[in-house]
Amino acid sequence: MRRSRISDVALLAAALFFTLISIAPLLWMALGAFKTTAEMIAIPPVWVPDFTYWSNFATLFTKYWPNIANSLIVTLGATLLAMILALPAAFALSTMRVRGRNAIADWILSTRMMPPIAAAAPLFILFSAVGLLGSLPAMVLAYAGFNLPFAIWVSMSFFRQVPKELIEAARLEGCSWFQVLTRVAIPLSLSGIATVATFVFIFAWNEFMLALFLSNRGSQTFPVVISSFIGTGRIYWDYIAAATVIQCLPPVLFAVFMQRHIVSGMTMGAVKD
């Protein structure tokens, strides 16, 4: 008893230590959002900033609000589009007997193996040719496309968990495949869909390289703006810190929001346990 308590305490201490190491940069960044550049680089360091100093946030929001809005539009648009395309595809690949469906699924996955930046130049030429370069729809399309393989594959694994008999029962009761998807498969896979959507959201929100290539001054997303705080003559550490805090918030809020939809035991009682 005594021995196990000691080992528990040791484990807890080790966990706390490693957690601290992991979150220290984030913590330092969050504290930096309330400092001036001089305070950021002061020696000895300013450990506790003046939390009433909101000037960095105020400047960012007033000056760069259109870019934050761009990020939100692109991210939500890409997440929505990716899910609208991924869910029927994943459902068909996991449920319907399509000839060569494994090959199709593998092919979809293989497109994920290409680094997105490799497609930057082709996409640049393509969007330029169709007159979409520098527009928000172009980025929505690109982000949704890059997230589709992941969204399809993860959704497939969730749809496979829907008992086959439920899908067959719905088919026997007259549901079209679309109705089976919307009235049976999706309601039973909400937790999985929330997870997939969260990941797509985070990817799209944080994406930087493609945004750099495909956007223009009017459609720049917030990560591109953050990178511009590193100038040739000066690095705006105070803005970088505050902008990073702003950048971190939506994915956290989105994840918290989606968490409410992750209802455990949703399929309880569907089939014999």
Add this chain to the structure above:
Amino acid sequence: MGAVQLVGINKSFGTAKVIDDVSLDIRDGEFIVFVGPSGCGKSTLLRLISGLEEPTSGRVLIAGQDVTQAAPAERQISMVFQSYALYPHMSVRDNIGFGLRIAGFSREETRTRVDEAARMLELTPLLDRRPRDLSGGQRQRVAIGRAIVRSPQAFLFDEPLSNLDAALRVQMRMEIIGLHQSLGRTMIYVTHDQVEAMTMADRIVVLRSGRVEQFDTPITLYDRPANRFVAGFIGSPRMNFIPVSLSEGELIDAGGGRIRVEGRSPDEMRRATVLGVRPEHLTYGSEGGVWSGRIRVLEQLGSDAFLHVTVDGLEAPLVVRASGERRLREGEVVSLSPRPGTVHLFDQDDHAIGAPDPAFRPSRAA
């Protein structure tokens, strides 16, 4: 109305043939049971009728209409699954009414029909609950409710009771029989439980390796099995099989004993290679029987005792159903004889000899 015909149905999964030229003629309103060992194709056959599987060749007719290419929903059939297949995110009411709503019934009409089905199945107090809040029997009743509310041409049951405990199974069995009597609709029921098959069916289809071994009334299967497989499958404990060594006139030598078998022609007697006798058709005494052996195992059930008797010269022990037996003990020697007129004979191809069976239609045309 709900007659179901299968004409030359074959089904293969890749190179594996699971249904082999099955033809069945199920009359409107009949209660048909598909029975057979695991992997015999009984569930596949049911799924072929439902439209959940497509036959490799052959035709499915429901109410005289060729529905081979029709989608499951177009066949006007309902299916009850072994695992209940209730929608967990819907209430009992929504589960039962789901098919009606999909079919475009109004809310009022759906409500009326659901209420009626719920009353019939005593589900009214449970209508607002979710499936997870119900017991196994209640869930299965909801599944049945979902099936009857659509007034289908035929009901398909895929081992609906195998997830229930023994007592509940008996109760549900009675309820399904009652339902069949009150609805009068065609019901096709898959089970591996021969008690369910014998007690529920108007006619039974015995399947093995995707083929129909025999299709007839329960009592015909019991009294006149078409072959050794059916003879062994129907009846519990299973029929005893004893190799025949010689036949002379009406006398047969089997397992070291000599038996008189009446009603067979000399040619039929000559063809016999195996003799079959059911455990309940063996009489036992202390001496004077055809076979004599020692009781190796005695299974006491109270109403009956099953004696497993080791007889010299026989590989398997002979099993005897001894009604109300209390005196015998393991290790005692008993003498056994078949009751007159209860012996079955089988030829070297395992076909029954001299047990004419007009209703039997083998699945493979000769």
